[in-house]
Amino acid sequence: MNIEELKNNYPLIKKMLLEEIIWLNPDYSSYDKAVEEIDLSMEDINDAEDRLKRFAPFIMKKFPETISVNGMIESPLEEIENMKVNLNQNNKADFKGRLFLKEDNNLAIAGSVKARGGIYEILKYSEDLLLKNNLITKNDNYEKIADSKIKNFFSEYSIHVGSTGNLGLSIGIISAALGYHVTVHMSMDAKQWKKDLLRSKGVNVMEYASDYSKAVEEGRKLSEKNPKSYFVDDENSVNLFLGYSVAAKRLVKQLEDRKIKIDKEHPLFIFIPCGVGGAPGGITFGLKKMFKDNVHCFFVEPTEAPCVLLGMMTKLNNSISVQDIGLTGKTCADGLAVGRPSKFVGKIMKRLLSGDITVPDNKLYDYMRELLNSENIFIEPSSCAAFHGIVKLNTDPVFKNYLEKNDLLDKMENSYSIAWATGGSLVPEDIKKEYINTYL
Ligand SMILES: *Cc1c(COP(=O)(O)O)cnc(C)c1O
Numbered sequence: 001m002n003i004e005e006l007k008n009n010y011p012l013i014k015k016m017l018l019e020e021i022i023w024l025n026p027d028y029s030s031y032d033k034a035v036e037e038i039d040l041s042m043e044d045i046n047d048a049e050d051r052l053k054r055f056a057p058f059i060m061k062k063f064p065e066t067i068s069v070n071g072m073i074e075s076p077l078e079e080i081e082n083m084k085v086n087l088n089q090n091n092k093a094d095f096k097g098r099l100f101l102k103e104d105n106n107l108a109i110a111g112s113v114k115a116r117g118g119i120y121e122i123l124k125y126s127e128d129l130l131l132k133n134n135l136i137t138k139n140d141n142y143e144k145i146a147d148s149k150i151k152n153f154f155s156e157y158s159i160h161v162g163s164t165g166n167l168g169l170s171i172g173i174i175s176a177a178l179g180y181h182v183t184v185h186m187s188m189d190a191k192q193w194k195k196d197l198l199r200s201k202g203v204n205v206m207e208y209a210s211d212y213s214k215a216v217e218e219g220r221k222l223s224e225k226n227p228k229s230y231f232v233d234d235e236n237s238v239n240l241f242l243g244y245s246v247a248a249k250r251l252v253k254q255l256e257d258r259k260i261k262i263d264k265e266h267p268l269f270i271f272i273p274c275g276v277g278g279a280p281g282g283i284t285f286g287l288k289k290m291f292k293d294n295v296h297c298f299f300v301e302p303t304e305a306p307c308v309l310l311g312m313m314t315k316l317n318n319s320i321s322v323q324d325i326g327l328t329g330k331t332c333a334d335g336l337a338v339g340r341p342s343k344f345v346g347k348i349m350k351r352l353l354s355g356d357i358t359v360p361d362n363k364l365y366d367y368m369r370e371l372l373n374s375e376n377i378f379i380e381p382s383s384c385a386a387f388h389g390i391v392k393l394n395t396d397p398v399f400k401n402y403l404e405k406n407d408l409l410d411k412m413e414n415s416y417s418i419a420w421a422t423g424g425s426l427v428p429e430d431i432k433k434e435y436i437n438t439y440l
Pocket residue numbers: 112113114166167273274275276277278279280334335336338380382383422423
């Protein structure tokens with residue numbers, strides 16, 4: 001790879017080494033054209049949704065906090081009017097539409113967006129295993145998966161996963177609940193409290209003094225040695241991706257409940273914090289299926305770790321890392337501290353993603369405090385990356401180009417924007433205080 005040549009072909013690379021940027025995807029296309037190139041379909045999303053429904057009795061049994069919502073792991077959609085006023089004032093913005101927070105920070109069991117993909121992947125693996133061994137049929141009440149007979153069966157199997165923290169929490173908690181031996185391989189970015197919490201649940205935590213890609217590699221190697229071991233491969237997993245995509249169907253219902261209709265005159269803008277790309281990719285895929293050309297999806301990544309942006313822009317996807325161009329990959333946004341993107345998400349996103357925005361770490365803490373002060377909602381710093389997209393949409397000339405080009409300028413009064421909150425409810429009180437007092 002010739003980096004100097006890349007820098008000449010993609011001048012944004014030089015800029016992103018120095019400051020925050022907005023990348024508009026030049027390959028963004030109409031939905032009809034985009035889906036021609038994608039193998040995954042609505043049936044795949046429906047299949048994932050059905051599987052989650054089958055497991056609902058088990059989820060209720062093991063996680064009683066989900067009984068009131070029938071064992072569905074889902075989060076509220078909250079309008080955040082005060083935050084909107086606040087963002088307008090502090091950024092000299094003139095935000096015209098309505099602003100919502102999708103509160104995946106409050107997802108049951110794991111307190112982050114990883115409760116969608118991570119838990120789904122383990123349930124899928126477990127169901128396949130049980131069906132193969134004639135221990136269940138798809139018509140059974142899956143509550144019986146909590147019985148000691150099946151728990152003993154799972155105890156002969158191991159699960160491994162590499163994580164910067166939140167994926168480990170979700171895989172660790174659900175795998176331990178099913179009865180597996182589970183090992184989480186944590187990168188250096190992982191916060192101590194996440195390791196402590198996992199150990200308290202009987203999860204084996206291995207720590208590495210290296211970045212996320214290395215933790216994944218080590219986990220994969222160790223898992224391959226054991227034929228009764230399964231490796232959750234965040235960089236390559238289609239199952240994780242589909243677990244995330246179910247979010248879109250649920251969001252359609254939540255918007256309908258609020259009598260909100262998304263159409264040409266009422267566009268929807270979505271901003272999702274992005275690490276390896278699986279979570280925001282899966283959600284975007286689902287949303288494009290549901291709202292087609294009327295939804296505009298953007299990822300937000302740290303200025304030092306914009307791996308999906310770099311991979312998509314150069315079309316090198318996982319063949320390039322942010323370290324290759326001279327960025328550190330280091331960020332206090334632990335959920336987003338990924339230097340090399342997913343192998344396949346960039347390809348699926350090629351014509352679906354509208355763009356990608358980078359955010360400096362110091363702003364994450366400011367947004368976090370603003371949300372807490374204006375709405376009394378706490379989300380973790382990684383999660384706050386979404387607000388940077390909201391601000392840019394309403395202030396930056398690059399975004400104005402996007403709106404012009406897509407015939408959206410006169411529709412902003414009637415637009416809806418969603419900041420996708422991706423984590424926070426499990427953060428311990430003392431760490432929360434530390435975050436609130438962090439000024440970079
Ligand atoms: C994992 C994570 C993301 C992004 O998900 P990826 O699949 O890694 O792109 C965003 N926010 C938080 C808090 C996360 O933990």
